[in-house]
Amino acid sequence: MMRCIIVDDEQLVRELLEDNVRQVPFLQLEHSCKSAMEAIGVLQAKQIDLIFLDIRMPGLNGLQFLQSLNNPPLVILITAHEEYALQGFELRVADYILKPFSFERFLKACNHANELFGLKNKSKAPIEKNMDFFVNVEYTLVKIIVDDIEYVESMKDYIKIHLSSANKPILTRMTLKAIEEKLPVERFIRTHKSFLVASSKITHIKRDFVCIGSSEIPVSDGYKDNVKRVLNDDGE
Missing domain, CATH: 2.40.50.1020 (LytTr DNA-binding domain)
Structure with missing residues (x-):
């Protein structure tokens, strides 16, 4: 199960993402945030595995927020502005979704993130040494x-x-x-x-x-x- 948060200043988008997240069996929604500053508080209080992140938000925008994190979880950028795609992938995001998007496109991004999550956890698993x-x-x-x-x-x-x-x-x-x-x-x-x-x-x-x-x-x-x-x- 991947624990996730939504970060978007638009209420209608947050509600759509919340509904989509609830339909994906391996996702668990921990919080829905209307600003990057609110998300920082959540990250400090909870272990989060995945962020659905908007880019253009008042105050601290999505990319600035992402750059401020020392050890960020997996991120799926969700934005109406395709010009940030290169910068997003330079920050090693799991996926970049353009608004408006279908549930199928959303699910594809989630599946990719889940694969990366599995690989990340596998690499952290201790290697059992031969004790003989x-x-x-x-x-x-x-x-x-x-x-x-x-x-x-x-x-x-x-x-x-x-x-x-x-x-x-x-x-x-x-x-x-x-x-x-x-x-x-x-x-x-x-x-x-x-x-x-x-x-x-x-x-x-x-x-x-x-x-x-x-x-x-x-x-x-x-x-x-x-x-x-x-x-x-x-x-x-």
């Missing part, structure tokens, strides 16, 4: 699949990585802190100074242990809140 990593095992690099880890056990300068897919744990020279930094914090919990557990692999919980199948991992007093957090998350 390699460890050194007897002079060989062995790949560890994060989703395969059940729990990690510390043994001074070494750790044992217990995997769902293997009968024996992987033994590598590494500290528990070092492997903890490689793992997604929201998916692994400390239950003890020497144990790190994949919370999704826990099958049942005893008083002083969490269990993954038949394996019992100790829970010390200092880390019991971590286990309570897992219980609360599962209960939501």
